[in-house]
Amino acid sequence: MGISITEGEFMDLIERLPDDDKGKVKLDTLIEELSSVLGKQVDVSDVDSALKDMKVEVTDKEYFNLVKTLPVDAEGKVYQKRLLDGVKALQRGKVAMNNLVPFLENMGIKLSHKELEDFSQNLPVDGGGKVDLKNVTMKMKEFTGEKIDATDPKNILGDMGIEVNDKECLELQKLLPADDDNRVFQNRLLSALKSFKGGKIDANNLNTVLRNMGIKLKNKEFKNVIQNQPVDADGNVSLKKVMSDVKAVTGKLQVIIKIKILIL
Numbered sequence: 001m002g003i004s005i006t007e008g009e010f011m012d013l014i015e016r017l018p019d020d021d022k023g024k025v026k027l028d029t030l031i032e033e034l035s036s037v038l039g040k041q042v043d044v045s046d047v048d049s050a051l052k053d054m055k056v057e058v059t060d061k062e063y064f065n066l067v068k069t070l071p072v073d074a075e076g077k078v079y080q081k082r083l084l085d086g087v088k089a090l091q092r093g094k095v096a097m098n099n100l101v102p103f104l105e106n107m108g109i110k111l112s113h114k115e116l117e118d119f120s121q122n123l124p125v126d127g128g129g130k131v132d133l134k135n136v137t138m139k140m141k142e143f144t145g146e147k148i149d150a151t152d153p154k155n156i157l158g159d160m161g162i163e164v165n166d167k168e169c170l171e172l173q174k175l176l177p178a179d180d181d182n183r184v185f186q187n188r189l190l191s192a193l194k195s196f197k198g199g200k201i202d203a204n205n206l207n208t209v210l211r212n213m214g215i216k217l218k219n220k221e222f223k224n225v226i227q228n229q230p231v232d233a234d235g236n237v238s239l240k241k242v243m244s245d246v247k248a249v250t251g252k253l254q255v256i257i258k259i260k261i262l263i264l
Helices: 007-016 027-038 044-053 060-069 080-088 097-106 113-120 133-144 153-160 166-175 186-193 203-212 219-226 239-263
Strands: 041-043 077-079 094-096 130-132 147-149 183-185 200-202 236-238
Touching: 007 027, 027 080, 041 044, 041 080, 044 060, 044 077, 044 080, 060 080, 077 080, 080 133, 094 097, 094 133, 097 113, 097 130, 097 133, 130 133, 147 186, 153 166, 153 186, 166 186, 183 186, 200 203, 200 239, 203 219, 203 236, 203 239, 219 239, 236 239
Parallel strands: none
Antiparallel strands: 041 077, 094 130, 147 183, 200 236
């Protein structure tokens, strides 16, 4: 078909394709999903306008450096998703804080009001009310994580060491803010797990599972959590009980820290 894709794009495409019992997929489905992975084509002469639409401000030098790195085809066009990747990798450029929401949405990230407040916190803003693009993109990756398939959280959780049954899996899916492609940011899945009522964890793997969820406890904190967990006949503990105890332990520590600050 004359379309060259990277290994990462190929793996993304494969994850999206529904195959039949013979391991085959319809051609029109392949074309549709390939379009989702790559996006529409943008003429290289329109990159400047595309950047303005994305609310990205760059100097002439930064613009030409970006264009030089884009995988432009023989017709002088680049796929939209590759342009977005180029923008994310751009070490220069600025975004006005009052354009932060449309910029993030152009990058495929829609945040709730609370998430936007958390995201905006500690972003270094210059005197003109602008923030360096590299700081925004760095925080994007840290804040959201990679996008994963929201239609199959059971296998993803299994890889993390968390066991859920089919009913719990459906309940979890309802909590996930998936996009139009049924994909969700990894950190949103982890956030949903912290308030999820189901799920089991092998008691022997508890510390590893917590770390997979981005929860790092000190030895004393972990001991306080693990000693309060009732273990079932299969050697598993309740995810809900673990999350409740983790919150109790970390909450107490936060109170102690605040008290110390007030005394000082």
